[in-house]
Amino acid sequence: MLITFEGIDGCGKTTQIELLAVYLIELGKDVLTLREPGGTEFSEKIRDLLLHSKDVLTYQSELFLFEAARVDLVAKVIKPALTEGKTVILDRFYDSTTAYQGFGRGIDLSIVKRMNELAVEGLKPNITFFLDIPLDVSYQRSNHRQPDKIERAGDEFFKRVIEGYRKIANDEPERIVSIDGSLEKQKINEKIKEIIKKSPGKF
Numbered sequence: 001m002l003i004t005f006e007g008i009d010g011c012g013k014t015t016q017i018e019l020l021a022v023y024l025i026e027l028g029k030d031v032l033t034l035r036e037p038g039g040t041e042f043s044e045k046i047r048d049l050l051l052h053s054k055d056v057l058t059y060q061s062e063l064f065l066f067e068a069a070r071v072d073l074v075a076k077v078i079k080p081a082l083t084e085g086k087t088v089i090l091d092r093f094y095d096s097t098t099a100y101q102g103f104g105r106g107i108d109l110s111i112v113k114r115m116n117e118l119a120v121e122g123l124k125p126n127i128t129f130f131l132d133i134p135l136d137v138s139y140q141r142s143n144h145r146q147p148d149k150i151e152r153a154g155d156e157f158f159k160r161v162i163e164g165y166r167k168i169a170n171d172e173p174e175r176i177v178s179i180d181g182s183l184e185k186q187k188i189n190e191k192i193k194e195i196i197k198k199s200p201g202k203f
């Protein structure tokens with residue numbers, strides 16, 4: 001079982017992932033929580049390059065690096081864990097690349113799609129929770145910390161990312177559940193649990 005969380009910075013993914021993990025563990029699931037980019041030694045190094053290095057990257061390099069980090073995590077950790085019957089909760093997956101590098105940076109969406117396919121080799125989340133927040137909520141929630149390199153891209157970029165996510169969610173309603181991320185965190189957790197309870201086939 002693969003569950004992914006998506007949304008712009010400050011949408012509350014981290015909190016919701018923690019709450020969901022506790023709930024699934026209570027249900028007796030063997031839960032593994034991971035984040036992208038990251039989750040392997042190699043992918044964490046790429047994460048550092050992408051988010052904190054002083055090098056100026058082209059958008060194409062950025063795309064390749066996100067995908068390289070993904071290949072490593074999928075092949076070495078996610079696929080083996082799923083084979084062992086674990087429930088994997090993933091903080092960001094290929095929808096992030098479609099939203100940020102495709103819609104945000106403006107790289108041709110068909111190329112991003114092919115790159116995503118190459119990286120995951122057929123792996124698809126059973127369910128994806130998209131926590132939808134407007135830009136001002138993102139800024140309010142993030143003002144206490146230093147933005148990473150991607151987060152410094154500016155308002156117009158983030159507006160395209162938000163619209164991109166909404167379009168991705170619209171295109172795949174059977175997989176992606178959109179939730180208003182400005183709601184109170186317990187309320188969001190209740191909604192997520194309800195959806196999970198209602199999908200016995202999947203869980």
Ligand code: TYD
Pocket residue numbers: 009010035036037051066092093094096097098100101148150151
């Ligand atoms: P994240 O770990 O969510 O950062 P934070 O905890 O600071 O919110 O994601 C790291 C950044 O990488 C985030 O700004 C989104 C970006 N990103 C992409 O641009 N493309 C991708 O494919 C992924 C996975 C992340």
